[in-house]
Amino acid sequence: MQFSELGLRAAMLDAVAELGYKEPTPIQERAIPLLLEGRDVIGSAQTGTGKTAAFALPILTRLGPHGPGPRCLVLEPTRELAFQTHESFLKFARFTQLRCGLVYGGVGYGKQREDLANGVDVLVATPGRLLDHMGEKAVKLNMVKFLILDEADRMLDMGFLPDVKRIVEQTPRDRQTALFSATIPPAIETLITWAMNNPETVAIGARRSPAETVKHVLYPVAEAQKMDLLLALLEAIHWESVIVFCRTKRGADEVEQSLKRAKHRAAVIHSDRSQKEREQALEGFKKGSYEVLVATDVASRGLDIADVSHVINYDVPQHPEDYVHRIGRTGRAQATGDAFTLYTAGDAQAVFAVERFITQKIERLKLEGFPYNYTALFDEDKLGPLHERRVKGVKMGGGYYIGGSRRKR
Ligand code: AMP
Numbered sequence: 224m225q226f227s228e229l230g231l232r233a234a235m236l237d238a239v240a241e242l243g244y245k246e247p248t249p250i251q252e253r254a255i256p257l258l259l260e261g262r263d264v265i266g267s268a269q270t271g272t273g274k275t276a277a278f279a280l281p282i283l284t285r286l287g288p289h290g291p292g293p294r295c296l297v298l299e300p301t302r303e304l305a306f307q308t309h310e311s312f313l314k315f316a317r318f319t320q321l322r323c324g325l326v327y328g329g330v331g332y333g334k335q336r337e338d339l340a341n342g343v344d345v346l347v348a349t350p351g352r353l354l355d356h357m358g359e360k361a362v363k364l365n366m367v368k369f370l371i372l373d374e375a376d377r378m379l380d381m382g383f384l385p386d387v388k389r390i391v392e393q394t395p396r397d398r399q400t401a402l403f404s405a406t407i408p409p410a411i412e413t414l415i416t417w418a419m420n421n422p423e424t425v426a427i428g429a430r431r432s433p434a435e436t437v438k439h440v441l442y443p444v445a446e447a448q449k450m451d452l453l454l455a456l457l458e459a460i461h462w463e464s465v466i467v468f469c470r471t472k473r474g475a476d477e478v479e480q481s482l483k484r485a486k487h488r489a490a491v492i493h494s495d496r497s498q499k500e501r502e503q504a505l506e507g508f509k510k511g512s513y514e515v516l517v518a519t520d521v522a523s524r525g526l527d528i529a530d531v532s533h534v535i536n537y538d539v540p541q542h543p544e545d546y547v548h549r550i551g552r553t554g555r556a557q558a559t560g561d562a563f564t565l566y567t568a569g570d571a572q573a574v575f576a577v578e579r580f581i582t583q584k585i586e587r588l589k590l591e592g593f594p595y596n597y598t599a600l601f602d603e604d605k606l607g608p609l610h611e612r613r614v615k616g617v618k619m620g621g622g623y624y625i626g627g628s629r630r631k632r
Pocket of ligand 1: 243244245246251272
């Protein structure tokens with residue numbers, strides 16, 4: 224089966240070709256024609272099966288030109304999923320005039336209000352923040368023709384079903400609805416009966432999601448030992464290709480120099496390097512003549528590098544979204560990857576922001592045999608209120624692990 228046989232508009236075929244998708248995944252093959260026909264669809268499928276494209280491509284096809292909206296509403300249980308789904312919509316809508324907006328909690332209202340006022344065709348949202356905007360009359364849902372309830376079982380787990388119902392009630396009854404859920408517990412059955420019209424079920428076998436296959440680890444370390452720990456990690460773990468992320472251009476240059484002194488074949492990319500230098504670094508890394516690529520966030524956006532075995536955050540990213548972008552380089556296509564983050568005492572706030580964003584507490588590890596200087600992070604559980612807060616039911620702080628690194632190459 225080819226994408227061109229599914230009945231999608233030309234702009235979608237161009238977008239998937241540009242993304243390098245060769246053929247539709249099973250859920251895309253089955254769900255796209257149903258959604259194009261106007262049917263309600265239940266997809267019992269997880270992240271990692273290509274489900275985002277399975278609903279985004281037919282909806283973007285049916286939306287036609289830009290118009291008043293939002294005409295498509297996508298509800299997501301977490302900020303991370305909302306962010307990722309919005310990114311996917313932007314990619315798929317690239318060759319159209321359609322506008323896609325994103326609202327989620329934990330950030331300011333201003334920019335979101337502005338986007339809503341400017342008009343969006345597609346709105347990706349988490350329930351709580353969307354209700355806030357609705358309460359302020361910053362958005363109305365009376366034009367919604369397409370409603371996607373994504374990861375419905377996680378909405379249930381997180382206690383969002385009442386919010387979801389309040390939102391659904393504000394959308395027109397003659398809308399088309401699709402619901403995705405890895406499992407269909409009784410509460411979701413009830414939601415289906417209430418919110419959907421004669422739905423067709425598309426069940427796709429479980430596959431691990433890219434996010435789940437990535438192993439996230441924090442390595443607490445004293446500021447002065449960061450470089451030594453990076454070198455020790457590169458000695459201690461099995462890796463094939465690594466991207467090391469740094470916060471600043473200068474920091475990236477310094478890390479590259481230190482890696483070279485330690486006889487690693489390293490290259491660096493950041494915005495002060497010429498286009499030619501960046502291309503040369505990237506090509507060399509892809510071909511394998513460099514084994515470590517040092518990069519800043521700005522330079523790494525949109526880089527076409529799939530399947531690196533490890534991402535190491537030499538510096539904790541300032542924005543939690545950048546963490547997701549960075550680790551998006553590993554664990555692609557169901558390969559497993561590791562994302563290591565060096566964590567110094569000054570990073571506590573930023574680490575907490577990342578953990579909240581990905582709704583996951585990240586494991587703390589110590590590298591066995593490394594001559595650690597003491598840092599207060601080794602007693603993180605005694606550090607006070609910041610670390611006692613909860614990440615969606617996961618107790619913060621404490622939980623320290625020693626060892627766990629892989630054997631030497
Ligand atoms: P999802 O299940 O929507 O989170 O998608 C998982 C990953 O598969 C994403 O990185 C997509 O870009 C990728 N993907 C989705 N559809 C295809 C396809 N037809 N061919 C190759 N990759 C795909």
